[in-house]
Structure formats: C-alpha cells, structure tokens
Amino acid sequence: MMTVTEKLRLISKESADIIDFIEEIFNNIKRCEPKVNAYISLDSMEIAIERLMNSMDKGKLSGILVAVKDNISTMYMPTTAGSKVLYDYVPPFDATVVERIKKDGGIIIGKTNLDEFAMGSTTELSAFGPTRNPWNLERVAGGSSGGSAAALAYGGCDIALGSDTGGSARLPASYTATYSLKPTYGLVSRYGLIPYANSLEQISPMARSVEDLALLLEIISGWDKKDATTLGLKRIKLTDISPADLKELRICIPLNLIDIAEKEVKREIWRFIKRLETEGSRIDEIDLAWGKEALSAYYTIALAEASSNLSRYDGILYPTENLGKNYRNHVLLARKKFGFEVKRRILLGTFILSEGYKDRYYVMAARLRRLVRENLMKLVTKCLIVLPTSPTLPPRIGEKIKDPITLYALDIYNIIANLAGIPAISFPIGFSSGLPIGAQLMTEPLGERKLIAAGLSIEELTGLRGMVADAC
Amino acid sequence: MHVKIGLEVHVQLTESRTKLFCGCKANYRGMKPNTNVCPVCLGLPGALPVPQKDPLILGIASSIVMNCRLPGKVVFTRKHYFYPDLPKNYQITQYKGYGTPICLGGSLRYLDPDEWEWREVRISRINLEEDPGRSVYEEGGIMRSKYVLIDLNRSGVPLLEIVTEPVLKSAREARRFVEALLLTLEYIGVTNPRLEGAFRADANVSIYGGERVEIKNIGSTLDLEKAINYEILRQEKLIEFGGKVIRETRHWDPIKGVTRPLRHKEEESEYLYMPEPDIPPVPIEPLMKEAMARLKETPWRRFEELSSMGIPREQAWSLIQTRPALELLLMAIPLGGDPILLAKLIAIDLKGELKKAGRNLYHRDNWPSPKTLAQISKLIDVGSINYDYVKLNVIPKLASNPILSLEEILPKGKANPKKLAIIAVNLSRKAVKDYLKGRKRALEYIVGVGVSMALSKGLSIDPREIRNEILKLLKSNKINI
Structure with a gap:
C-alpha cells in the first residue's frame, strides 16, 4: 500500500483522487475489521469525507486518515482506555497531539483497541475483546497499542498514534510488520494521554514506513504549555532527512540480551546484523549486564505510578451511573469494574509504595533506573544499540495471558529506552513462518534525526515498507 | 513550663491570580458551584498539573518573610487518600515522600500586644499544596445528612501549610502567633485572612511532657484559643483523676465548644507518598526577584516606623491592624499633618466612629482622604479649631460620609x-x-x-x-x- 508521503505527492500533482484513497481504506476496514477488532470507536466513510471537505488544504496531513489509540483524549469520540470504568466517557478536551494532527488537516477516523489502561503486551486485556493479528488471526497483534498496529497492518488507516510505556507501541509494530518510534521523553506532549506510568511513557507515531513516522512525529512534537514535562523546544524537523550511509553506522549489539530470544528471532536478528556488516556498518559487541534487573526496576516504577494514577477512578465524576448507596460502597462498586490485570497492578503498586516496603522497592528501583541511564548514556553517544523488539514471535491468542511473569518478560528489550528516556525506532526485518519479526535501534536523547536517517536506509535494505497483511 | 503547643496553619493564597496548577481563579468566593473548574482541577484523566508562576512567587515570598532556608528546587509529591471532594484521590503537596518544601525551616518575629514583647517562633517548614474541593452537607451535617454536595471551585487553590515547632506555651500565645502570621501574609499580598475559609489550623497540645493530642478543624483565631484551652483543661482533669493522655487526633466542635475524638479508622492512614511524576522539580532562583519585590512592607517594620515617630504603641498597633488606616496616616504626614495628632485621630477617633457605624474598616473608600486629615491636623495645630471640637463634630461626620470636604463640615x-x-x-x-x-x-x-x-x-x-x-x-x- 502507498505510504502517506507517496499519496500526498500524487494528490499534489493531481494525478490521484483523495476520495479513492479514503475508499480503499474503508474497504479494508469493511473486510478486516470484523475479524481483527482493531477499533473501539470508528467513524463512517461519509463522516470522514465530510471532515475532509471541512479541512481541505489545511496542512501537511490533509486528507490523511489517522487512527488514535483509545487512551488519547478526543472530544468528539469516547475515550475508554479499553476499560469498563471509562465505558461512556467523552473528554471535554482534545489531547495536544490530537489538536496538532487536526490543525494539520489529519482526519481522525477512529479510536483503537488496547489492553485496559495500556497495561499489557498483547491487546487481549481490553474490555472490548482482543485484537487479532492481521498476518495470522490466531495470533495476538502485540500490545498495548495492538489496535493501532493492526489497523495499519490491514490497511485500515494511513498512520496511527500509539503510546509507549515499556514498548507498548514498538512491540505491536514488530508483531505486525509496521514501524514505530518511541520519542525522547518530553519531546511529545502527554496532555490528554490517560496516564499509566507518567515518567516512562510517550505518545508514539506508528506507520507503514519510516518517512511516514518522521512526518507524524514532526507534527506532534515540541513544547506544550499544558505538559510541564515537555522539553523546551519547538517542533523537531524530520521530513528533510536523507538515508544514512550504512558504512558510517556504528552499531552496538548487547550479546547477553540477544541470547535470551527465541531461536527464530535470534536467527533473524543475526541475519540482519550480518547484512549491516556486509554493507559496511561497524558492529561492536557489548554487554548490558543489568538487563533483567532493569525489567524489575521498570515494573516497580510503572506499577507504583499506575496505582496512583488509577486512584481517581471512583465513579463520582465519570461515569455518571448511580452505583452504591453510600460513598464507600459506590467507590468499591466502581472500582470492581477494573479488569483482573489492572487490579493486580494496582495492588502491586500500592504494596510497592507502602510504608516499610517503599525503600526496598520503589526507592531501590529509582536508584537502579539512574544507574541504567548513566550506563546507557555513555554507550548511546558512541553507537546505535540494536536489539530485537520482542524476544518471541507473536504469541497465540490466550497463550501468555495466564502467566504474568512471562507476559511481563515480553517487554525486556523495550523497557530500556523508557527507563532511560531515550528514543528508539522499531522496524520489520523479516518473517518466520509468515509471522513478522522486528528490531529496534536506540540512540541518545533527541537523536531522532539519527534514527530516522538510519531507518530510511534500513527500510531500503529490507524492502519491507508499505506492507499490508493478507490474512483477512 | 508544662504546656507545649505546636501549630499547623493552612493559609489559602487568596490573592494569587490562579490556582496552583491551572489558570482557574484562586478566589472562588461568590461563584456558582462547579463553575471555577477545568480538566486539570477536575482531575480528568490525561489532564496534567502545570505549576503556575503566581502562587509559586507568593509561596517564596512567604518563605522569605519568615526567614526561611529555601531549597534550590521545590519537589512536589502525591499524598493519597480517598475522599469525595478530592477528585484525583490524591493531593499534590510537598515535604513527605522525597518532596522538597518551599521552606526548610525559619522563624517569624512579631510583636505580642498582650505583653508588648517581641517574640520569635520557629517554623519547621512550609509546604505549598493544593486545597481539595468542598463537601457541603445538608440536613444536620456530616453525621446525619442523607447526601453530600460537592463543589470543586476550591479544588486546586494554592495553600500554604505552615508548621511551627512545639514552642508555644499557652492558648493565648498560639492565638497571637496566628494573628501575627496572618497579618504578615496579608501585608505581602498573599492572603486576605478575612475571607471565609481563608485559613484553618490544627494544634498539637501536650502537657507535662506527655503524649501529644492533635486538634483538627479550627477555623478562627478565637476558636484556636478556646480549643487549646479546652484541651489543656481536659488533659489536666484526665491526669488529675488518674487517667492517661493517649496520642490521638481530636476534632474541634465550635458550636458545643469541645474537642472530640475522631473515629479510629479515620485516624490511621497510609498515604503512599511518591514524587509527582507530572511535575519536574521547580527551580526557585528564577522567581526570587519577583518574590523579593513583594516584601517591601511588613507590619513589623511599619510598627517600628510608627513608634520612632513617637506614636504610642497602642495606637501604632491599632494602625497596623487596619491597612487603610495605616496608609491614610502615611499619606497624610507628607501633606503637612502631625504624626502624633493624626495617629490619635485615625487610630482612636475615626476608627472608633467607623466601628460604631458598622463600616468595613478594610475598605479604603470608607476612610476620608489624606488631604482632609492633613488639613484638620494643620487647623488644630495653628489653633483654628480645637481637638475636642474635631473629635465631637468633624470625625462623626467624616465617618458617615468620608467624601465630605472640610469646608462642608467646618462652621461657617x-x-x-x-x-x-x-x-x-x-x-x-x-x-x-x-x-x-x-x-x-x-x-x-x-x-x-x-x-x-x-x-x-x-x-x-x-x-x-x-x-x-x-x-x-x-x-x-x-x-x-
């Protein structure tokens, strides 16, 4: 399928009709959506076209159809975070990223499925049912931004927004042969993103090509007065970048971490590294000895923040349903609506923050996080760190859901970038028995241009751009 | 001394232009319920708190006026508890949970008008935090009401929590300290203590070095004195009859005039403090200049200034209590008025008449102009009219109509x-x-x-x-x- 950049080029030369592109996408939706379940809320084609008419020639995304993860606030569509707790909640405001997309003419056609409150790695833990992988309907699409990834993979949108707390955008991208870039912490405003773990997450662009990622990230990036954690810089320029010279790339490979991947994943990542080497990139082996401890630190911090963030869901302001006969009873009934995994994480997070345990867990994790960051900073200024995006192929539906520890372990490669606040790009590198495999590159804070440049040449090397799955 | 009292005073920054983390108003009085709100102070999912400049500057100014050691950066933390009028079910505060408050220790120096002595009370710390919303109970208050109305206009209003060391020795002293504290904060433009709900105090009281009892919910300085006196008496009687004071939290009931124990479960809380991840540490230095600009005037500096002019201390004290009166005096002096004569006219005669007439002393328009006062002073000085005449005839007329000119009042x-x-x-x-x-x-x-x-x-x-x-x-x- 054509990338956004290609479409826009044709439209500007008037050798193609926007309406045809829109129709193509809605045909894909009609065919695949019933089997895949990528969207929670979805507009009709008529509404999309009406929006297009109202926003003609407005900006860089004019006529482009955007899918938005349903934990990002939109004032004209419900924002559920995949939870019964927010079943009928329509925010009275747009997230800053949504505002920026709309201002540039993008048409948001729907809100995509996710694990409840983004807590999960498979999009099976949604109150709206699991999202299936368009490459193989028996497999998960990854998570928690599985809906956005799946919609991209079956051609159900042009570009999409996910959120990445510990790989939540990169992991589903790798399971669906699409692209995602987790930005430097503070490059993109979180205003309007329903928080899971504030200090770790960033809204992340998702696309079928690197240049589309660059286009979307450029539009949503930059300081926002509504988010005190955004960095004080304007939009980052990303659409003028030429592919990097592979001969100049310096790649670091953490051997100890690659070792724990499944054999299919290992085979593909080594094949990919060898190809880079053949192209003349310099490959250095490194050891990230703290990898497993980092996973523990990540979950400790994430769950502590999550339990705090989720305390506001007491059924008083939203939804407006009348539940209990008194305050205590009402709050208990409202909070019973959380799914099992969310309850587990609230309980764990509460434990972590409790008097007597806080120092042993929360404070220790924060210290570990600092060490990880310091250690990484020395590396990422010298080389791009390469890792698989997931240690496994996309699991079967229901396969991992029962065992939280193996489920959490899916994130091991991804949480590194979130703990350190550094950017990481995930891209497809191949397939194994028809299932996509992805890899990622990490670099120094605000090194997004480097990642895009490297991504562009890798995309050329693999030829895996603009792919659309055919299982539905 | 056998009584030890420590105070926790919550003062709203009513004079701030905004709430602590959003652009809504800090002074919500007179507004319809739930109209002074936005996604941030409603705690809607995804809305983010952004520290506002005005409350930070006022907080820093308060710290400086209390001779505080200031931190390099202020670190906000979350304090969790479920309550109907706390929309996020956590309060953004400082201090505990690895936070850094806006004052790391200082002292307030003030004049105690009972003994005419200067006192210095040590401050342990001052936090800048957000006020919750308001719960309005109908039909018989918190115990009997069938429902509660929530008004979030107050949610997110900036609040200073000022904590003293347990150095106060009597209820009277505690009251005088709080009065002095409020007056000081009023002078630097932080709060208007006369607004309903502008401050609340909790008092920790212990006698004979025993366990301390915390009294909550004290809403006026008069109640503070009453509540502490009641509590001292209660503890004394308890010990006298062979009982033992236990460490507990009690509630002040201003209507019955007693303190009562809170139910146990309300008392024990696990607040799960953690650093607020949505707010990076806020550096103080860039705000210092604007905070310093607030400190031109303190009541205590004014008192000393008035005393040095020879004004009797009672009159000087009375003048600094009412800023429009003080300003009237200070503006009338350069117009040729005699400080001592003016002080007597303003602090005793005019203030007395205005009080008698039930006028608001804090409203500048209820006071005559400095020009009129200066003229009167000069006329008395040269003997054209005498003081008694002014007191009996001119002042009452000015009190009932402050814009009258002297020509209209004085005899033909x-x-x-x-x-x-x-x-x-x-x-x-x-x-x-x-x-x-x-x-x-x-x-x-x-x-x-x-x-x-x-x-x-x-x-x-x-x-x-x-x-x-x-x-x-x-x-x-x-x-x-």
Missing part, C-alpha cells in the same frame, strides 16, 4: 466670644452662684454651655476665648443674681 464663621459669654452666664444661673460661692469647677460647666451654643448655630469657637470672657464677666461684679 466664628462666634463672638463676648456675646456668647453673656448668654452662657445668663443661662447658667445656678452655676454662676456656685462659682461665686467658691466652687471653681462650675466655671467649666458655663464654658460648656457657651461652646454648645456656638456649635448649635454652626459657628466655631475657641473654648479658651469664651472662658476668658466668662471669667471677665464673673469678676466684673456686673452680674445680677
């Missing part, structure tokens, strides 16, 4: 003292007899009659002149009795 002309003396003597036959019999004091009565005669005709008279004339008459033997 001067009475003839000779004529007046004759009338006065004729109207005071008994007094004249008494005087002639040797009762010298009767003279004052005759003079009084003459003066009031003149005033009733709208004429001015110097009592000394009429006195002389009357004396002449009495000595001249021209009087027929």
Whole structure:
C-alpha cells in the first residue's frame, strides 16, 4: 500500500483522487475489521469525507486518515482506555497531539483497541475483546497499542498514534510488520494521554514506513504549555532527512540480551546484523549486564505510578451511573469494574509504595533506573544499540495471558529506552513462518534525526515498507 | 513550663491570580458551584498539573518573610487518600515522600500586644499544596445528612501549610502567633485572612511532657484559643483523676465548644507518598526577584516606623491592624499633618466612629482622604479649631460620609466670644452662684454651655476665648443674681 508521503505527492500533482484513497481504506476496514477488532470507536466513510471537505488544504496531513489509540483524549469520540470504568466517557478536551494532527488537516477516523489502561503486551486485556493479528488471526497483534498496529497492518488507516510505556507501541509494530518510534521523553506532549506510568511513557507515531513516522512525529512534537514535562523546544524537523550511509553506522549489539530470544528471532536478528556488516556498518559487541534487573526496576516504577494514577477512578465524576448507596460502597462498586490485570497492578503498586516496603522497592528501583541511564548514556553517544523488539514471535491468542511473569518478560528489550528516556525506532526485518519479526535501534536523547536517517536506509535494505497483511 | 503547643496553619493564597496548577481563579468566593473548574482541577484523566508562576512567587515570598532556608528546587509529591471532594484521590503537596518544601525551616518575629514583647517562633517548614474541593452537607451535617454536595471551585487553590515547632506555651500565645502570621501574609499580598475559609489550623497540645493530642478543624483565631484551652483543661482533669493522655487526633466542635475524638479508622492512614511524576522539580532562583519585590512592607517594620515617630504603641498597633488606616496616616504626614495628632485621630477617633457605624474598616473608600486629615491636623495645630471640637463634630461626620470636604463640615464663621459669654452666664444661673460661692469647677460647666451654643448655630469657637470672657464677666461684679 502507498505510504502517506507517496499519496500526498500524487494528490499534489493531481494525478490521484483523495476520495479513492479514503475508499480503499474503508474497504479494508469493511473486510478486516470484523475479524481483527482493531477499533473501539470508528467513524463512517461519509463522516470522514465530510471532515475532509471541512479541512481541505489545511496542512501537511490533509486528507490523511489517522487512527488514535483509545487512551488519547478526543472530544468528539469516547475515550475508554479499553476499560469498563471509562465505558461512556467523552473528554471535554482534545489531547495536544490530537489538536496538532487536526490543525494539520489529519482526519481522525477512529479510536483503537488496547489492553485496559495500556497495561499489557498483547491487546487481549481490553474490555472490548482482543485484537487479532492481521498476518495470522490466531495470533495476538502485540500490545498495548495492538489496535493501532493492526489497523495499519490491514490497511485500515494511513498512520496511527500509539503510546509507549515499556514498548507498548514498538512491540505491536514488530508483531505486525509496521514501524514505530518511541520519542525522547518530553519531546511529545502527554496532555490528554490517560496516564499509566507518567515518567516512562510517550505518545508514539506508528506507520507503514519510516518517512511516514518522521512526518507524524514532526507534527506532534515540541513544547506544550499544558505538559510541564515537555522539553523546551519547538517542533523537531524530520521530513528533510536523507538515508544514512550504512558504512558510517556504528552499531552496538548487547550479546547477553540477544541470547535470551527465541531461536527464530535470534536467527533473524543475526541475519540482519550480518547484512549491516556486509554493507559496511561497524558492529561492536557489548554487554548490558543489568538487563533483567532493569525489567524489575521498570515494573516497580510503572506499577507504583499506575496505582496512583488509577486512584481517581471512583465513579463520582465519570461515569455518571448511580452505583452504591453510600460513598464507600459506590467507590468499591466502581472500582470492581477494573479488569483482573489492572487490579493486580494496582495492588502491586500500592504494596510497592507502602510504608516499610517503599525503600526496598520503589526507592531501590529509582536508584537502579539512574544507574541504567548513566550506563546507557555513555554507550548511546558512541553507537546505535540494536536489539530485537520482542524476544518471541507473536504469541497465540490466550497463550501468555495466564502467566504474568512471562507476559511481563515480553517487554525486556523495550523497557530500556523508557527507563532511560531515550528514543528508539522499531522496524520489520523479516518473517518466520509468515509471522513478522522486528528490531529496534536506540540512540541518545533527541537523536531522532539519527534514527530516522538510519531507518530510511534500513527500510531500503529490507524492502519491507508499505506492507499490508493478507490474512483477512 | 508544662504546656507545649505546636501549630499547623493552612493559609489559602487568596490573592494569587490562579490556582496552583491551572489558570482557574484562586478566589472562588461568590461563584456558582462547579463553575471555577477545568480538566486539570477536575482531575480528568490525561489532564496534567502545570505549576503556575503566581502562587509559586507568593509561596517564596512567604518563605522569605519568615526567614526561611529555601531549597534550590521545590519537589512536589502525591499524598493519597480517598475522599469525595478530592477528585484525583490524591493531593499534590510537598515535604513527605522525597518532596522538597518551599521552606526548610525559619522563624517569624512579631510583636505580642498582650505583653508588648517581641517574640520569635520557629517554623519547621512550609509546604505549598493544593486545597481539595468542598463537601457541603445538608440536613444536620456530616453525621446525619442523607447526601453530600460537592463543589470543586476550591479544588486546586494554592495553600500554604505552615508548621511551627512545639514552642508555644499557652492558648493565648498560639492565638497571637496566628494573628501575627496572618497579618504578615496579608501585608505581602498573599492572603486576605478575612475571607471565609481563608485559613484553618490544627494544634498539637501536650502537657507535662506527655503524649501529644492533635486538634483538627479550627477555623478562627478565637476558636484556636478556646480549643487549646479546652484541651489543656481536659488533659489536666484526665491526669488529675488518674487517667492517661493517649496520642490521638481530636476534632474541634465550635458550636458545643469541645474537642472530640475522631473515629479510629479515620485516624490511621497510609498515604503512599511518591514524587509527582507530572511535575519536574521547580527551580526557585528564577522567581526570587519577583518574590523579593513583594516584601517591601511588613507590619513589623511599619510598627517600628510608627513608634520612632513617637506614636504610642497602642495606637501604632491599632494602625497596623487596619491597612487603610495605616496608609491614610502615611499619606497624610507628607501633606503637612502631625504624626502624633493624626495617629490619635485615625487610630482612636475615626476608627472608633467607623466601628460604631458598622463600616468595613478594610475598605479604603470608607476612610476620608489624606488631604482632609492633613488639613484638620494643620487647623488644630495653628489653633483654628480645637481637638475636642474635631473629635465631637468633624470625625462623626467624616465617618458617615468620608467624601465630605472640610469646608462642608467646618462652621461657617466664628462666634463672638463676648456675646456668647453673656448668654452662657445668663443661662447658667445656678452655676454662676456656685462659682461665686467658691466652687471653681462650675466655671467649666458655663464654658460648656457657651461652646454648645456656638456649635448649635454652626459657628466655631475657641473654648479658651469664651472662658476668658466668662471669667471677665464673673469678676466684673456686673452680674445680677
């Protein structure tokens, strides 16, 4: 399928009709959506076209159809975070990223499925049912931004927004042969993103090509007065970048971490590294000895923040349903609506923050996080760190859901970038028995241009751009 | 000393332009319920708190005025508890949970008007935090109401939590400290303590080095004194009858005038403190200049200034309590008024009349202009009118209509003292007899009659002149009795 950049080029030369592109996408939706379940809320084609008419020639995304993860606030569509707790909640405001997309003419056609409150790695833990992988309907699409990834993979949108707390955008991208870039912490405003773990997450662009990622990230990036954690810089320029010279790339490979991947994943990542080497990139082996401890630190911090963030869901302001006969009873009934995994994480997070345990867990994790960051900073200024995006192929539906520890372990490669606040790009590198495999590159804070440049040449090397799955 | 009192005073920054983390108003009074709100102070999912400049500057100014050690950066933390009027079910505060408060320790120096002594009370710390919303209970209060109404207009209003060391020794002292604290904060433009709900206090009271009891929910300085006195008495009686004071939290009931224990479960809380991840540490340095600019005036500096002019301390004290009165004095002096005379006129006579008339003393428009006061002072000085006349006639008129000019108030002309003396003597036959019999004091009565005669005709008279004339008459033997 054509990338956004290609479409826009044709439209500007008037050798193609926007309406045809829109129709193509809605045909894909009609065919695949019933089997895949990528969207929670979805507009009709008529509404999309009406929006297009109202926003003609407005900006860089004019006529482009955007899918938005349903934990990002939109004032004209419900924002559920995949939870019964927010079943009928329509925010009275747009997230800053949504505002920026709309201002540039993008048409948001729907809100995509996710694990409840983004807590999960498979999009099976949604109150709206699991999202299936368009490459193989028996497999998960990854998570928690599985809906956005799946919609991209079956051609159900042009570009999409996910959120990445510990790989939540990169992991589903790798399971669906699409692209995602987790930005430097503070490059993109979180205003309007329903928080899971504030200090770790960033809204992340998702696309079928690197240049589309660059286009979307450029539009949503930059300081926002509504988010005190955004960095004080304007939009980052990303659409003028030429592919990097592979001969100049310096790649670091953490051997100890690659070792724990499944054999299919290992085979593909080594094949990919060898190809880079053949192209003349310099490959250095490194050891990230703290990898497993980092996973523990990540979950400790994430769950502590999550339990705090989720305390506001007491059924008083939203939804407006009348539940209990008194305050205590009402709050208990409202909070019973959380799914099992969310309850587990609230309980764990509460434990972590409790008097007597806080120092042993929360404070220790924060210290570990600092060490990880310091250690990484020395590396990422010298080389791009390469890792698989997931240690496994996309699991079967229901396969991992029962065992939280193996489920959490899916994130091991991804949480590194979130703990350190550094950017990481995930891209497809191949397939194994028809299932996509992805890899990622990490670099120094605000090194997004480097990642895009490297991504562009890798995309050329693999030829895996603009792919659309055919299982539905 | 066997009584130890420590205070936790919550003062709203009512004079801040905004709430602590959003652009809504800090002074919500008079607004319809739930109209002073936005996604941030409603705690809607995805809305983010952004520290606002104005409350931070006021917080820093408060710290500086209390001689505090300031941190390099202020770190906000979350304090979790479920309550209907706390929309996020956590409060953004500082101090605990690896936070850094806006004051790391300082002291307030103030004058205690009971003993006319300067005191210094040590401050352990000051936090800047957000106020929750308001729960309004209908039908019989918190225990019996069938429902509660939530008003979030107050949610997110900036609040200073000022914590003292347990160095206060009596209820009276505690009250005087809080009065001084509020006056100081009023002077630097932080709060208006007369607004409903502008401050609340909790008091920790222990006697004979025993366990401390915390009293919550004290809403006025008068109640603070009452509550602490009640608590001291309660603890003394308890010990007297062989009981033991336990460490507990009690609630002040201002209507019944007693403290009562809170139910146990309300008392024990696990607040799960953690650093607020949505707010990076806020550096203080860039805000210092603006905070310093707030500190030009403190009541204590003013008091010393007034004292050095020779104004009696009671009057100086009265003046600094009411800023419009103080400003009136300070503006009238450069216009040629005499400080000591003006202080007496303003602090005693004018303030008294305004109070008697039920006027709001804190409203500048209820006070006459500095020009009028300066004129009066000058007229008294040169002897054109006398002080008693001003006190009895001019001040009451100015109090009821402060924009009156002096020309409109003062008598049209001067009475003839000779004529007046004759009338006065004729109207005071008994007094004249008494005087002639040797009762010298009767003279004052005759003079009084003459003066009031003149005033009733709208004429001015110097009592000394009429006195002389009357004396002449009495000595001249021209009087027929």
